[in-house]
Amino acid sequence: MSLLSILTLSSISVVIALDIDLGQDLGGLVKQTVAGNEGVLHNCSxxxxxxxxxxxxxxxxxxxxxxxxxxxxxxxxxxxxxxxxxxxxxxxxxxxxxxxxxxxxxxxxxxxxxxxxxxxxxxxxxxxxxxxxxxxxYGSDFVTYYECMQAVSLNELTDTIYTECSVLEIGSCE
Structure with missing residues (x-):
């Protein structure tokens, strides 16, 4: 029996025609399941x-x-x-x-x-x-760090502020 398989990568779909028996193991890599088997596809009630x-x-x-x-x-x-x-x-x-x-x-x-x-x-x-x-x-830490570094560039007490910014351990200004 011939089986038509659709492989989706990101937004690209690739159609592959496979000539296999649905009960075949395919070398242990792919186990065929019956279409609509909710136990495999969807495990919530x-x-x-x-x-x-x-x-x-x-x-x-x-x-x-x-x-x-x-x-x-x-x-x-x-x-x-x-x-x-x-x-x-x-x-x-x-x-x-x-x-x-x-x-x-x-x-x-x-x-x-x-x-x-x-x-x-x-x-x-x-x-x-x-x-x-x-x-x-993760993103809010980056925003906080960026805002802190903006304050460093605008303030004369940059050493003090830089110490406060680097506490986040996200990166450095160097």
Missing amino acids: NDQDQVLQQCYINMFISYGLNVTTLPPAKDDPFRKIRYDATGMCSSYSALRHCHTDVIDDCLNYNTFNAIFELEENAAYYISQTAFMQFYCD
Whole structure:
């Protein structure tokens, strides 16, 4: 039996025709699974999916969006959040603490793909959440360091201020 496989790399899809038996092991590298096997593709219950969605909906509502379901990627519901440099991290923290058990277990691409049944939306939600995580875990330190270094360049007490900046251990002005 011939199998058509689609490999997606970033935003490029490559279609590969494979002539294999679906029960074949392929040398231990790839195990074929039955299409739609939720145990492999998506490991959260429908109740957990609903909780995850509600956590995101609550975050969007806090930014003034009037939503009752998760908006699709084309609506860019994270737009206001991305531009809120001061409030983004509190929103991200609230999201991470909203039913922590569900967020820890179900916040992944497969869950969003199961919810939306559209790769574009799943990729969007995961990338936007990853952006928030990076900014809040690392980016704010860089912003603080940059602001501190700006103060160094404008102040006569640069040695004192530089010592304060380098406490962050992000880098040096040299």
